[in-house]
Structures are given as C-alpha cells and as structure tokens.
Amino acid sequence: MFLYLTDEQEKLRSDVTSFVEKKVKPVAFELDEKCKFPVELFREIGERGWFKFNVPKKYGGLGKSTVNLFIVFSEIAKGLASLSVSLDTQYLLMEALNLYGSDYLKEKYIPSLVKGEIIAAFALTEKTAGSDIGGITGTAKKDGNEYVLNGEKRIVVSGTVADIYLVFLKTDPTKGAKGLSAFIVERNMEGVSVEPLNSSGLRACGLGKLVLNDVRVPLENLVGSEGEGAKIALSVLDFGRIGIASIAYGIAQAAFEAAVEYAKERKQFNTPISSFQGLRWMLAELAVEIEAAKLLILEAAAMRDKGLRYTKEAAMAKLYSSKVAVKAALTAIQVFGHYGYLKDKPLERYLRDAKGLEIAEGTSEIQKLVIARQIFS
C-alpha cells in the first residue's frame, strides 16, 4: 500500500503504529470522554523525535520531510485524532517561527518545541472573525519598548495547556487584514487567561478560549514585521492543511479497516454481511476515495519538499480528505448497524472528529475559494 515509501519511512510508520497500538488506543476513549489533553503522550512524541521533521538541523530538527509528517499524523490519528491535531499545531508554530521569526525567537523557542518540552498554540479566530480574518478586533499597541495586547481568541487547539501562543492582532485597526501582526505570548505573562471549550469532537486536543487583558510583551515578541500577520497566517496554514488532510486520512483509514473487519465477521441471513453487494459497493467506493485522498496529500507534501508552491494542492488535499473522513465514519457506522451507534466503539468519535476537520484551518467552502483563486490567477 505504501510502496513508494523509503525503508526509513516504513520504519517510522511501523514505530508510530506500535506506539499508537500500545499507548494511544488504550486511553483514547477516556481522553475523549473527559476532554483531557494527553500531556504525557505529547511529551513522549517529542522524546521520540517526531517533532523534528521540517525543522532545520540548527535548531535540533532533521530538515524537510513533509511525507514523514503525513506518516506521523495519519498513524496517530488512527488512534486519536485529537492528539494529531495538537501535533499539527506544534508544527504550525515552528513553521511560523522558522519562516518569519527573528534569530532571537527561533533560538529561544524552536529547540524546546522540537523536543516537545513546551506546547504551542495558534490563536487567530475570534467571535466575530473566522473565515474573514480582516475582521479581527483584538489589538496590539506599542508603548515604549513593549506592545500592549488585548483580545479574545476562540477555539484554540492546545489552548488550555499551551506554554506559548502565536496570536494575531491588529496593530493598525484601520487596515483590515493588512493591519494584522503576529506575536508570541507566553502563558505565564500577566493578563493571560484560558478557558476550556466543550466541543462535540476533537475533545482531547485542549480546545480553549484565550483572553488577553493588557498583556505586555517585549517588542522582540513581534513575529515578522508589523502588518505581516495575514501573510504569516495564510502561509503557515498552507502547511497546516497538509497536516489536517493527513489526520483526516488516518480517521478514514481507521473507519474503513474497522468496517471491513466487521463485515467479514458479522453474519445475517446465515452469511457474512460482506457477501451483500450493497455493502461491498459501499466499501469499494470508499476504498477508491481513501486512496485518492492519500495521493492528493502525498502530491502536496512532495511539492512542498521540492520547494514548489503548494497552496492549491494543500487546499485540495484538505477539502477532499476531510470529506472522505466524514463519509468513511458514516459508512462504518452503517456497516456496524446499531453497534456502530454505541459509544463503546470509536466510530461515532471518528465522525465527530472528522466533522471538525471540515471546519478547522479554513472551512471546505474556503478551501474551494482558495483552489478557485489559484485556478484563475
């Protein structure tokens, strides 16, 4: 199935799979049920070196390999998508710092992020500004050698447990998206508070609200230049979308594998339900779609690793894979009949988690907008 992976990548895949089987799957139900972020698992992922891909060697990374990220994100998502979503966010932060941060910020934060010693979150969305980030109302005002930050950010992955946040605020409120700038905010700064959110899916990724009340950060905490916030957000989201697509692929694959196994075992009318054409066609169609999703992701990942522009391909991969993940979860529930509808099977969680991926990091409608913009540019 993964013929084109190198031996090293196959080894990575088998290491991640065994970690998921031993450590993630046994606790996934409870973490989801209790909305608990698995800090220990997150740290172990850092210790195992799975935050090193795409990070320069100078800061403790291994250099570019987005295909490796696909392997890590998708395999972990088979056990618990929430955990994978937090990894994606950790990578978003490292990408932003790496591309736009000063040497000071890179040296201060990337080595600890790579080791998973600190947890990062990305805070863009506000109550009145989601798809339209130009509508952000949170502000950053220069005062001597500091910025004073105020605002409220919604639905932030890893928000309840993060040590640092990349926060997007207006340095020039008259300018829409062009007035946005990005700042590093530390959790323990005065005026920072977080509140958990009770979501329907991705419940173990620490979704939270971040409130900034007259938070003072040094000028050095500005990432890039004033006014570059939208550019930073959009370029790192291209990368993040490959991650979200990979997580969706993992969920789809897990749902599909469960459905196939069950269809072989379950008997009705004295025969395995896998013998019924109605189910066979359903699963055959799904198998094609999951393969197609994988190829879209790998295409986007390969383009990124070759240094090519991959905005359109990442949006296509995210749009399609999240749709396939929702369909796979629904199909699996249908194949399992009433068993699929009960909470003790992970199928209903797959559905709740997959649905979140059609919204996070740009809704499906916004992905179509991005794709169309690239087609007509």
Ligand SMILES: Cc1cc2nc3c(=O)[nH]c(=O)nc-3n(C[C@H](O)[C@H](O)[C@H](O)COP(=O)(O)OP(=O)(O)OC[C@H]3O[C@@H](n4cnc5c(N)ncnc54)[C@H](O)[C@@H]3O)c2cc1C
């Ligand atoms: C699980 C999850 C995790 C998230 N994690 C983070 C995070 O870590 N950090 C963060 O900052 N944000 C995060 N978000 C927020 C996410 O990025 C936003 O939810 C998303 O960008 C959409 O914004 P919105 O929810 O305000 O919807 P809106 O922008 O209000 O959109 C509402 C509806 O209108 C549609 N719509 C909007 N504009 C257009 C248009 N131009 N054309 C067609 N249709 C349109 C949308 O597709 C949607 O269906 C997360 C969301 C979820 C669900």
